[in-house]
Amino acid sequence: MLSRREIKEIHATSLKVLETVGVEIDNENVLKILSDAGAHVDFQRKMVYIPGKLVEESLKRVPHEVKLCGFDDKHDVLFAGNNVYFNPGSTALYMIDRETMEMRRPASKDFVSFIRLTDALEHIHAQSTAMTVSDVPDHLVDRFRFYLILKNSVKPIIAGAFTIEGLYDMKHMLEIVLGGEEALLKKPSLLMDVCPSPPLKWSKMTSQNLIDSAKFNIPIEIIPAPQLGSTAPATLAGLLVQHNAEFLSGFVISQIVNPGVPVVYSGSPSLMDMRHGTGCVGNIEVAMLSAAYAQIAKFYGIPSGAYLGISETKTIDAQTGLESAIGLILGTLAGINCITGPGMLGFENCQSFEKLVIDNDICGMALRLARDLIVNEETLAFDLIKKVGPGGHFLSQKHTLKWFQIEEYIPSFVIDKLSKPQWERTGAKDALKRAREHVDKILKEHYPKPLPSDVEQELDSFMTRVLKKAKMKFVKIFG
Secondary structure, three states, X not given: OOOHHHHHHHHHHHHHHHHHXXXXXXXXXXXXXXXXXXXXXXXXXXXXXXXXXXXXXXXXXXXXXEEEOOOOXXXXXXXXXXXXXXEOOOOEOEEEOOOOOOEEOOOHHHHHHHHHHHHHOOOOOOEEOOEOOOOOOHHHHHHHHHHHHHHHOOOOEEEEOOOHHHHHHHHHHHHHXXXXXXXXXXXXXXXXXXXXXXXXXXXXXXXXXXXXXXHOOOOEEEOOOOEEOOOEOOOHHHHHHHHHHHHHHHHHHHHHHOOOOOEEEOOXXXXXXXXXXXXEOOOHHHHHHHHHXXXXXXXXXXXXXXXXXXXXXXXXXXXXXXXXHHHHHHHHHOOOOEEEOOOEEOOOOEEOHHHHHHHHHHHHHHHHHHOOOOOOHHHHOHHHHHHXXXXXXXXXXXXXXXXXXXXXXXXXXXXXXXXXXXXXXXXXXXXXXHHHHHHHHHHHHOOOOOOOHHHHHHHHHHHHHHHHXXXXXOOOOOX
């Protein structure tokens, strides 16, 4: 998307924004940290002006990769180079009801099923706090949904907090599961999301989450979310300047607090559809912007993330597949390390079980597309072609048995590959019906590896105490 010269121009303009326009930070702790580090701070106006030298010094400290550990070794992920991993979109207020196919608010039981489904899907590599459950008070939702993931999956977690206290409780729950603070440092299993508020502002809560994550050495994903033409300029280059400045402001804070704390350069840019006043994430420009700032991340030597594979639709239809596939495929080809969005629709505000299993196959296809063609003596297959000769076939050859399993992406039965007579004999089902059946099968058959009984008991006891403080009764119904 960008030439090296253009990346340098965006970088230089971002530094000019940080030095002369500044960033508003509604947090006295962060203002003091930046002032002590050499930034110019107007404490009365809560404005910070970050010199370019401070940015350049911070860029020298950051690790070039971020490792997240699963709760078993086979689910570890490494955000580095052009490695690509997928996780569901996060913090949806709604879900598609599996019976009525209508949008509704999710309850904890719904989220547990979604976690179990995610745990089973091959190309969804990490869990996310995908739903904002409605049966828990708002100030407890962040830690309660985190607790449900720990109880029902062995995959690493990408999450955010809605409160300052929530991050501390999430850290404590991880220590319970992993075996203490030292174990958490050795086996980082959480990527903590923090989001500046466009344009050029950090709230008290998110900036505190940022410095607390850095202090605890929890890997951080910084997610600017500027909107083209609304909370950012209407030009792609202008949005990239603002996006980059917002990222760098948080990045500098993290490196001042804890030099070398792992960071992912992420984002969730959108555009405003000026016809309807809606914020859109499925547009081609969002994929272009994500690919562009991923290039900037690679220029800095920092792993990248993006919100892609999301559709504006309110039901699963052709547009859903169109927008999701474009985002997931282009993001994979751009080498974005952490792609968040499978399963999500409704303007980044709704989760669908059925879309998640369809997107799982799109992710598999995208990963296949990103793999190099293998060209060597065996794959060129001259001797085999000579052996079979004109008019023969390759079905009975050992070479075929070996290589079709390597070369072909074989999708789940959600993707229709039947002949018309076969399709009719099996019920003439469309993709949505096949996806519903696939979800049913997984939820019937897949039960994630349980926690050790003593760990589960300690985790339950901790959550019981948290709920009692809120005068809620703990009911053990979540698996």
